[in-house]
Amino acid sequence: MNAYLAYLVFPGFLFTAAAGMLASWIDRKLTARVQWRVGPPLLQPLYDFVKLLGKETIVPKGSSKITFLLAPVLGLVGVTFVSTMVWSAMLWPEGGFTGDLIVVLYFLMVPSLAVILGAFASKNRLASLGASREMKLMLADELPFLLAVLVVIIQSGGSLKLGQLMTYQQSYGMILGSVSGVLAVVVAVLTMQAKLTLVPFDIPEAETEIMGGVFVEYSGPPLAVFKLTRMMMLITMPAVLTLLFLGGVKFEGWHILWSLLKFFVLLLLITLIRNTSPRVRIDQAVRFFWGPVTVIGIVAVVLALLGF
Amino acid sequence: MNPLLYPIVIPFIAGLLLYVIPRRVKGIHEAAALLVSAGTFGLTVWLFLQKPMEWTTQNSLILRLDDLSAFILLAAGLFGFLIALYSVIYMKDRNQRSMYYGSLLLTLGATCGALMSNHLILLLIFWGFLGITLYLLIQSGGDGAAPAAKKSLIIVGGSDALLLLGIVFIYSLTGTFEMDKILLSFNNGLVTWVFVLLALSAFAKAGSLPLHTWIPDMAMHTPIPATALMPAALDKLLGIYLLGRMVLNLFQMTGAMNLFLMIVGAVTIITAVMMALVQHDLRKLLAYHAVSQVGYMVLGIGTGTVIGIAGGLFHMLNNTLYKTCLFLTGGSVKYRTGSTDLDELGGLARFMPMTFLSFIFAALAISGIPPLNGFVSKWMVYQGLVELGREGDKLWVVWLLAAMFGSGLTLASFMKLTHTVFLGDSAKRAGRKIKEVGFIMWLPTVILAVLCVLFGVFAIQVPLKHFIIPAMGSDIEYIGSWSPGLATVMILIGIGIGFLIYLAGNLKGIREADSFIGGEELDSETRVTGTGFYNTIREMGMFSRIYRWAEDKWFDVYDLGNHLFSGIGGVLSKAHTGVLNLYVFWFVFGLIVLLIVLMGGSL
Numbered sequence: 001m002n003a004y005l006a007y008l009v010f011p012g013f014l015f016t017a018a019a020g021m022l023a024s025w026i027d028r029k030l031t032a033r034v035q036w037r038v039g040p041p042l043l044q045p046l047y048d049f050v051k052l053l054g055k056e057t058i059v060p061k062g063s064s065k066i067t068f069l070l071a072p073v074l075g076l077v078g079v080t081f082v083s084t085m086v087w088s089a090m091l092w093p094e095g096g097f098t099g100d101l102i103v104v105l106y107f108l109m110v111p112s113l114a115v116i117l118g119a120f121a122s123k124n125r126l127a128s129l130g131a132s133r134e135m136k137l138m139l140a141d142e143l144p145f146l147l148a149v150l151v152v153i154i155q156s157g158g159s160l161k162l163g164q165l166m167t168y169q170q171s172y173g174m175i176l177g178s179v180s181g182v183l184a185v186v187v188a189v190l191t192m193q194a195k196l197t198l199v200p201f202d203i204p205e206a207e208t209e210i211m212g213g214v215f216v217e218y219s220g221p222p223l224a225v226f227k228l229t230r231m232m233m234l235i236t237m238p239a240v241l242t243l244l245f246l247g248g249v250k251f252e253g254w255h256i257l258w259s260l261l262k263f264f265v266l267l268l269l270i271t272l273i274r275n276t277s278p279r280v281r282i283d284q285a286v287r288f289f290w291g292p293v294t295v296i297g298i299v300a301v302v303l304a305l306l307g308f
Numbered sequence: 309m310n311p312l313l314y315p316i317v318i319p320f321i322a323g324l325l326l327y328v329i330p331r332r333v334k335g336i337h338e339a340a341a342l343l344v345s346a347g348t349f350g351l352t353v354w355l356f357l358q359k360p361m362e363w364t365t366q367n368s369l370i371l372r373l374d375d376l377s378a379f380i381l382l383a384a385g386l387f388g389f390l391i392a393l394y395s396v397i398y399m400k401d402r403n404q405r406s407m408y409y410g411s412l413l414l415t416l417g418a419t420c421g422a423l424m425s426n427h428l429i430l431l432l433i434f435w436g437f438l439g440i441t442l443y444l445l446i447q448s449g450g451d452g453a454a455p456a457a458k459k460s461l462i463i464v465g466g467s468d469a470l471l472l473l474g475i476v477f478i479y480s481l482t483g484t485f486e487m488d489k490i491l492l493s494f495n496n497g498l499v500t501w502v503f504v505l506l507a508l509s510a511f512a513k514a515g516s517l518p519l520h521t522w523i524p525d526m527a528m529h530t531p532i533p534a535t536a537l538m539p540a541a542l543d544k545l546l547g548i549y550l551l552g553r554m555v556l557n558l559f560q561m562t563g564a565m566n567l568f569l570m571i572v573g574a575v576t577i578i579t580a581v582m583m584a585l586v587q588h589d590l591r592k593l594l595a596y597h598a599v600s601q602v603g604y605m606v607l608g609i610g611t612g613t614v615i616g617i618a619g620g621l622f623h624m625l626n627n628t629l630y631k632t633c634l635f636l637t638g639g640s641v642k643y644r645t646g647s648t649d650l651d652e653l654g655g656l657a658r659f660m661p662m663t664f665l666s667f668i669f670a671a672l673a674i675s676g677i678p679p680l681n682g683f684v685s686k687w688m689v690y691q692g693l694v695e696l697g698r699e700g701d702k703l704w705v706v707w708l709l710a711a712m713f714g715s716g717l718t719l720a721s722f723m724k725l726t727h728t729v730f731l732g733d734s735a736k737r738a739g740r741k742i743k744e745v746g747f748i749m750w751l752p753t754v755i756l757a758v759l760c761v762l763f764g765v766f767a768i769q770v771p772l773k774h775f776i777i778p779a780m781g782s783d784i785e786y787i788g789s790w791s792p793g794l795a796t797v798m799i800l801i802g803i804g805i806g807f808l809i810y811l812a813g814n815l816k817g818i819r820e821a822d823s824f825i826g827g828e829e830l831d832s833e834t835r836v837t838g839t840g841f842y843n844t845i846r847e848m849g850m851f852s853r854i855y856r857w858a859e860d861k862w863f864d865v866y867d868l869g870n871h872l873f874s875g876i877g878g879v880l881s882k883a884h885t886g887v888l889n890l891y892v893f894w895f896v897f898g899l900i901v902l903l904i905v906l907m908g909g910s911l
Contacts, residue, residue: 007798013805053813060823064657064664064731073806077799084798099790102687105712106678109719113677116723120731123655124823128732132841135720139845142716143709150705158698160691217823221813225806283844290848301705 011087013080020231021045023267027234030271045231052224060217063123071118072218072225078110079232086162086239090248093163101160104240105149108195111229112138115204115214118226122217130213133282134197134204140289141194141201144187147297151175151184152244154304166248174247179308183300185245187293189266192237193273194289196230200277201285238266310363312371315351315385315420319344323413331406338396341409345385345392348416352385362426369486372426376552379775380545381423383625387541387632388416390752394636395533397749398643402531404448411444412537419542423549428475428485435471435509438546439464445534446526453529459866460522467512467519474505487553493560503565506554507572514547515539516606517576520599521864524583527595532639535591539598540631548605548624552617556781561612567703569610574707577603577714582851583858584721585842590638590648593725594631597674600714601627607711608689613699616692618776623685625771626763630670630682633756637667640745640753641729650725650839655734659742664730666753671726673760675719679792679799681763681771686715687790724841732837765796 006012024045032039059065085104089096112134119131152175153159156168175181194201205213218226242248242262249259280288309317322344326337355361359378363371373381392412399408418441422434442464446457475485477498482490492499512519523539551569555561577600584596605627608620640663641656642648657664673680690708697704744750763771768791846855861867883894 003794003798004801007801008805013802053809055813057813057818058821059818061820062655062658062734063823067657067731069810070803073803073810076806076809077802080802080805081795081798097790099687099691102690103678103790103795106676106683109716110677113719113723117726117731120723120727121657122823123731123733125733127823128727131723131727135723135841136844139716139720143713146709146712150709153694154697154705158694160694221810224813225809228809283848286844287848305702305705 006088007080007084011091012084015087016080016083016232016235017228019235020228020233021049023235023238023263024231026264026267027271030268031275034272034275049224049228052227053221055220055223057220057222058217060123063217064121067117067121068217069222071114071121072222072229073114074117075111075114075229076225076232078107078114079229079236081107081110083232083236083239086236086243089162090166090239090243091251093167093248096161096163099160100162101149101153101165104162105146108240109138109142111233112195114229115226118218118222119214124217126210126212126216127214130204130206130210130216133206134214136282136286137194137197137201137203140286141191144289144293144297145191145195147294147301148184148188148191149244151180151297151300151304154301155181162243166243169247170250175245176247178304180300180303181245183296183303185241187297187300188241188245189269190293191289192241192266193270194285196233196237196270198270199274200280202274202279203282203285206279234267234270235263238263238270241266310371311351311355311358312361312363312373312424315348315355315381316417316424318351319348319388319413319417319420323410323417326406326410326413329406331403337405337409338400341392341412342389342396344413345389345416348420349385349389352382352420356382369426369488370430371424372488373424375778375781376556377423377549379625379779380549381420382775383628384416384419384423384542384545387537387628388412388419390755391533391537391541391632391636394536394639394749394752395531397746398533398639399531402448402450404450407444408448408531408534411441411448412534415441415445415537415542419546422546426487428478428487431487432468432471432475435513435546436465436468438513438543439468442538442543445538446530448534449529449531453526456522456525456529460526463519463522463866464512467509470505470512471509474502474509477502477505487558490558491560492558494562494565499559500565503554503559504568506558507551507569510547510550510554511572511602511606512547513543513550514602514605515543515599516547516572516602517579517599518863518865520576520580520602521861521866523598524592524595527591527598528589532591532635532642535595536632536635536639539595540635541628544598544602544605544624544628544631547602548609548621551606551609552621552624552779555609555612555617556779563612563701566610566612569606570703570707573603573605573607573610574710575603576600576606578710578717579863581714581717581721585717585724586846586855587721588650588839590641590650590653590725590729593650593721594634594638597634597718597721598631600718601631601674603714604686604689604711607707608685608692611689611692611696611707613692613695614780614782615688615695618772618780619685619688619690619692621779622688622767622771622776623682625775626673626681626685626760629756629763630673630760633666633670633753633760634674636749636753636756637663637670640749643745643749644742650728651837653729654732654837655730656742657730660730660744662744662750662754666750666757667730668726669757669760671722673764675722676715677719679764679795681760681767684764684767684772684790684792686711720842724839727841728837728839765792767792769793 025042029039059068082104085100116131116134119127152165155175156165159165176185197204246262322340326340329336355373356378359373361373362369399405418434418437422431425431443457443461446453446460515523527535580596580600584593587593604623605620608616673682676682676686693704693708845851
């Protein structure tokens with residue numbers, strides 16, 4: 001029963017949705033301040049979500065309707081899963097199981113996969129183009145991201161359990177504290193931006209050229225679910241990075257503030273990157289991730305193997 | 309007669325009879341093939357429940373059914389039956405039916421024989437026989453199939469020679485042909501050769517690098533059910549069975565041999581999937597995946613850890629399930645549309661819902677999406693690799709990266725396939741209505757897809773408990789930790805939440821509308837087919853050169869051998885001018901040389 005409660009309420013679906021909306025608000029508020037605007041009120045993400053729920057659902061003619069409507073839900077399941085597992089590992093590190101890290105890595109692909117399937121089912125050329133970019137972007141960031149995760153596995157002595165990875169860092173210092181760790185975090189932050197498909201890697205959506213790409217046919221409740229998934233990802237990706245590289249969270253005294261600060265810094269980084277860079281082309285993105293970023297990742301792995 | 313002989317003898321007799329029954333007699337081939345394959349499947353189930361069994365004659369143990377061979381035999385029986393069922397409709401208008409069904413049954417019988425042989429010579433006979441039935445099955449594809457059939461026969465048959473050589477060495481080392489009496493340790497240089505020879509013949513059967521090149525070629529010309537039968541199902545089972553037998557029973561493995569296996573595995577995963585990514589034909593794309601997946605099995609077995617080997621064997625079982633399913637759905641697509649060219653397909657999901665459903669589950673399973681079966685076995689292989697790292701190995705990082713990234717690449721190429729075949733725009737927008745294939749054709753694909761789900765969700769309770777762990781002979785650590793059952797319930801609940809959100813919203817007024825492309829009217833010529841999805845990667849610096857080399861067959865052992873031998877032959881053929889005087893000269897010259905050599909001692 002506990003597992004279901006964890007999945008549905010805390011730290012699963014409801015909590016992540018609320019936290020995601022908060023993160024989305026912080027992101028929008030910061031963006032507004034960067035652009036010398038006032039920015040939206042605190043509940044604006046919720047208003048947006050509810051408003052979309054009330055809108056009409058339009059399904060493209062001749063498409064596979066079930067796939068079209070099921071895809072957003074799949075994405076939601078994926079992010080809820082990752083969030084539940086990551087937060088559970090941070091709050092109750094003794095729980096979990098050996099190899100849950102691999103499960104998290106696979107479920108992290110599911111939201112992107114859902115976007116791709118939904119776009120394919122849209123039967124729209126722009127969506128197809130967007131989806132092919134999303135897929136390529138996923139391939140591009142997967143390689144360096146895996147390298148960064150390998151650094152953590154190596155440093156913790158070959159553990160594949162999320163809880164152990166955190167307790168290791170809490171007793172021996174966070175991964176970020178080592179040379180290889182710094183490089184790994186640089187790689188991870190860059191890939192995080194791509195996994196969230198935010199500028200400069202918002203290539204699958206590219207509003208100005210393919211009009212929202214993957215989401216072009218979506219409207220009403222299905223779009224609301226996609227947007228909700230994205231908001232939840234905005235808090236889940238920093239949670240994954242916090243757990244893997246920044247020593248996780250601890251809810252005791254001053255540690256609470258310190259834990260929150262980690263999230264805030266990561267969010268700030270995401271927002272600042274997306275507000276200060278232009279969109280790149282997909283081939284540039286692939287070249288970037290498989291080129292310099294992968295090289296940094298490899299250097300980090302080698303350094304980690306050598307004990308730095 | 310010993311019951312172990314039934315699954316060998318019955319398909320053999322039936323298969324030989326089918327060869328001689330003229331094809332004008334309608335229906336008899338199908339009925340016989342169906343009946344015999346169903347009977348064989350029943351027999352394998354019965355034998356599985358009876359294991360272990362033995363058949364001894366003339367003081368030597370000829371046939372043996374133990375925990376390892378029993379579950380593979382069961383799988384072989386299942387695939388034989390499902391593919392025979394599928395073929396009934398698929399092959400009904402073809403000319404080569406007697407050859408096809410006869411070869412199918414002979415293949416089944418020989419597979420059962422190879423799996424149960426305890427005597428190495430008998431294993432070699434069945435092994436070689438399978439090469440011939442493979443040749444015949446490819447030939448049943450009709451006129452264009454001859455070069456591919458020849459190539460397969462040369463590679464697979466050539467690897468039989470390696471197996472023969474290995475067996476001769478084994479006999480010279482141990483003095484016995486009976487596998488249960490053989491345990492070789494690497495204290496002699498010859499043992500290394502034996503291992504490499506046997507491993508190469510297993511690689512050729514299973515289709516691992518460097519002897520994989522027959523699979524993509526034959527897939528283009530063979531009837532699709534035959535491709536699903538041999539390289540996708542039975543040959544995988546056999547190749548990995550031999551490898552598993554070697555690692556578990558015949559050899560005391562060392563680090564160097566494991567390293568050899570892991571290098572082959574990792575290279576196979578990445579290179580084959582990179583080739584699959586850019587293919588333009590459904591059959592060829594699937595064939596490259598049939599190669600790539602072998603990499604996971606070889607890699608898992610090469611870890612030498614209990615969980616890794618178990619993962620490799622489990623992956624073999626899972627791979628045959630989803631790979632056969634994928635090939636059969638590909639066959640249904642070809643049956644209805646007449647094409648497997650990805651540029652000519654599209655938008656079939658609406659017309660062929662059962663086929664699409666089977667396809668998408670198998671595609672997600674092969675990409676390792678939890679909680680399907682492919683995930684469980686990959687997860688076990690990864691754990692094996694990390695355990696290797698804990699034991700002090702440094703290269704595990706490379707293998708793990710290759711395996712996990714290969715999984716992402718697999719997903720990518722199946723997304724491309726999903727788009728180009730089932731979703732996306734249809735090829736000819738106007739008019740053409742495509743019907744779903746008949747019940748008999750979609751039933752096998754649905755059964756296989758359901759098995760993919762069940763083997764994932766109940767991985768620990770059913771396949772691992774009854775098939776893999778008994779074969780390993782020892783319990784596996786942390787196997788009980790991932791609970792796919794709970795995960796599945798969670799996923800279903802999550803989908804429920806999603807639909808609650810839909811219900812809370814305005815879902816009543818669903819409206820259909822044309823897709824929006826900036827208000828422009830575009831004709832169907834400019835549709836996005838998806839074949840070019842990964843051209844960005846193909847055209848990137850280093851990759852473009854490697855792809856070009858691969859397409860010129862610079863990595864194909866068969867073609868390289870061809871170049872080599874025709875090169876040597878070209879030089880030698882210069883001596884054959886056809887001038888009789890010259891031949892007489894060579895003849896006399898040779899005699900003189902011979903005389904001098906023979907008299908060399910006395911001079």
